[in-house]
Amino acid sequence: MHSRVLHVVGLVAAVTAQALDKPTLYSDGLPMSDYADGLQQVSATFRAVGPPDKCVEEAMGNNACDEGDVEAREVTYGDCEQPWILCRCSNANMSMDDIMTKFSYVPPGIRSYVGGLIALQAPAASAYIAGNFIVFNSDCVIPVFIHESSHALDSGVSGSSEWKNAVNTSACVPDYYANSNLIEDFAQVSVVYTYLSKHNTAKADTTCLDPQLDVFRQSERLTLAQKTTTCLPDKRPFTLEASSRPAIGDSGSTTPATATPAISRSTAFGSASATIPAGSTSPGSASETSTDVTSTQTDIPGAGLQRTTAVWSWTVVTVSSLWVISLY
Ligand SMILES: *[C@@H]1O[C@H](CO)[C@@H](O)[C@H](O)[C@H]1NC(C)=O
Ligand SMILES: *[C@@H]1O[C@H](CO)[C@@H](O)[C@H](O)[C@H]1NC(C)=O
Numbered sequence: 001m002h003s004r005v006l007h008v009v010g011l012v013a014a015v016t017a018q019a020l021d022k023p024t025l026y027s028d029g030l031p032m033s034d035y036a037d038g039l040q041q042v043s044a045t046f047r048a049v050g051p052p053d054k055c056v057e058e059a060m061g062n063n064a065c066d067e068g069d070v071e072a073r074e075v076t077y078g079d080c081e082q083p084w085i086l087c088r089c090s091n092a093n094m095s096m097d098d099i100m101t102k103f104s105y106v107p108p109g110i111r112s113y114v115g116g117l118i119a120l121q122a123p124a125a126s127a128y129i130a131g132n133f134i135v136f137n138s139d140c141v142i143p144v145f146i147h148e149s150s151h152a153l154d155s156g157v158s159g160s161s162e163w164k165n166a167v168n169t170s171a172c173v174p175d176y177y178a179n180s181n182l183i184e185d186f187a188q189v190s191v192v193y194t195y196l197s198k199h200n201t202a203k204a205d206t207t208c209l210d211p212q213l214d215v216f217r218q219s220e221r222l223t224l225a226q227k228t229t230t231c232l233p234d235k236r237p238f239t240l241e242a243s244s245r246p247a248i249g250d251s252g253s254t255t256p257a258t259a260t261p262a263i264s265r266s267t268a269f270g271s272a273s274a275t276i277p278a279g280s281t282s283p284g285s286a287s288e289t290s291t292d293v294t295s296t297q298t299d300i301p302g303a304g305l306q307r308t309t310a311v312w313s314w315t316v317v318t319v320s321s322l323w324v325i326s327l328y
């Protein structure tokens with residue numbers, strides 16, 4: 001973790017040079033930590049499995065915990081026949097249930113682009129994705145899960161001339177974090193688009209974002225990822241394999257929480273059957289530090305907690321953007 005942090009700091013100057021410098025729609029960050037409110041939660045069945053090598057490597061590489069303290073859960077969501085293995089260090093701020101629930105709220109078509117994830121302990125919330133594997137530090141809200149997954153969805157769109165033009169012709173970007181660069185902007189717009197799709201409002205007039213939203217609306221691939229009610233097995237970049245290490249944790253199942261009345265949404269889960277293709281991790285690595293500025297009440301979907309308008313915002317930027325851009 002420490003070497004990574006230094007790495008981030010070293011790149012800040014370079015990243016700043018690419019800042020978009022556009023007006024922002026939300027001056028205090030995306031007001032979307034109530035994302036799950038009114039949405040139906042997908043069911044899940046799960047069991048503890050031996051932590052995959054990848055999770056152990058990430059835990060130890062980040063100096064977050066020892067091999068024996070990595071937990072893994074194989075989760076099969078009601079909208080996807082192919083399970084994911086989700087990991088955490090046993091001291092991570094987010095519980096396994098938190099992680100499983102928050103990831104379930106990433107629309108299945110976007111979730112499909114993510115191979116795996118791990119949650120670690122840290123003083124403040126942050127997250128990054130590298131090689132379609134997400135590392136969450138501390139307690140991240142659902143929009144951060146969507147943001148990171150959207151980096152995997154990106155697959156080069158944010159580096160395209162279409163996206164650059166869309167940004168140039170838009171009167172705004174979502175927030176100051178989106179102003180970091182085209183990659184972060186794409187992921188933030190994806191969060192706004194997802195929120196808008198689910199809630200029919202984005203708590204602001206998004207007209208100034210239209211050229212960017214239109215890229216999503218006009219792309220068959222991005223529209224499918226957003227709208228499908230089942231996962232897209234052929235988009236899964238890889239699946240983690242359970243190891244023979246001891247499995248720590250529970251097995252069980254969750255039934256969908258009842259949607260709170262404000263906005264109800266029917267989620268029809270069909271069945272998808274397909275085999276998961278091997279390999280092919282698309283390029284992409286980005287990282288960010290996020291600070292949940294107001295919310296001490298962590299966002300536990302389905303808990304029906306009253307929240308004040310939690311304003312969360314991402315403060316810092318990015319890693320390896322240069323590397324990412326050159327890959328694109
Ligand atoms: C994460 O957990 C550590 C250890 O309990 C604690 O010091 C830290 O404040 C927690 N972070 C958050 C954001 O709750
Ligand atoms: C977008 O605008 C910036 C700054 O005005 C400019 O440098 C860049 O070339 C423009 N990009 C496109 C694709 O028009």
